[in-house]
Amino acid sequence: MKWSQIDAIPCPLAQAMSVIGDSWTLLILRDAMRGATKFDEFQQSTHASRAVISERLAHLVQHDVMERVQYEAHPPRYEYRLTARGRALQPVMMTMAHWAETHMPKRVRPPNRRHTTCGHKFHPVIACSECGETITPETVTYDRPPALAASR
Amino acid sequence: MKWSQIDAIPCPLAQAMSVIGDSWTLLILRDAMRGATKFDEFQQSTHASRAVISERLAHLVQHDVMERVQYEAHPPRYEYRLTARGRALQPVMMTMAHWAETHMPKRVRPPNRRHTTCGHKFHPVIACSECGETITPETVTYDRPPALAASR
DNA sequence: GTATGTAAGTTCGTTTTCTGAACTCAATCT
């Protein structure tokens, strides 16, 4: 199977990969979260080739993660903005960044996130939507367990 | 810049990508979380080519996300197990799966996670490690804000 | 003792994708 065909796999993670799993895509989204909107901003920040930036942005637009908006008529100019679906990736990226911060500390600056509501420096923890307690992997079960594809 | 050189970027997300950002890698880890350990299990479940599985597993071992363990001496046979660093990716993958479930519901089965501690079906929410409140993107600030690379 | 099977890979010719530099286009600015 080709990587370009993972959208056919009915698994949430595979579906997520089919939209945001290509190389450079998450770095483009990181820049978008920091306020980037212009083609050249994405290109200069990520250092990916212009062809790749072009292809990835089109893919994100196609899947409603970003939108292409004309911001100037003469000459016609377009920028890219996160949609609600795109902004909803913020927890994913924060969780991933936190993993890198805790497990590869020598390679990144120490984090400096602050929660404005309580005023403290914090790191993200995963909580249960129902009881609010912290989720640990051992406390999660599946009613119909996700099976390995080969074993079905 | 080449994708294979993102490990040089001192950004947590880029560092995470350099370890788990290649195509197929997250699907391999998904299978590992479900209990897969054998080369052929990974290959048959993901449908990636054997060469790619081989390369990705070696990369994960090199970065201490999985370990290669001999489980039989005659003939010599090896399997792959998640390390602590690999198991720590569970929240990342759960958060990403939840994003796909909520934003691409037509393409995946409805979720069925249960929190054994409280007994309820749940979805993961991101909470503040200090005050326990739910984190929304607007309530996060950075003391030294992550800048766009081009603007530095 | 020969043949078949198994698990964990490697090899290799073909196809696909990426890379980076140059080019285009529409319009404004000097």
Add this chain to the structure above:
DNA sequence: AGATTGAGTTCAGAAAACGAACTTACATAC
């Protein structure tokens, strides 16, 4: 008129992925 800007496209060469076949080291069946 010529230079600049922003948003791309084009293209030749390099790198990576694809998938089928092959290898290695044994165990087991015939």
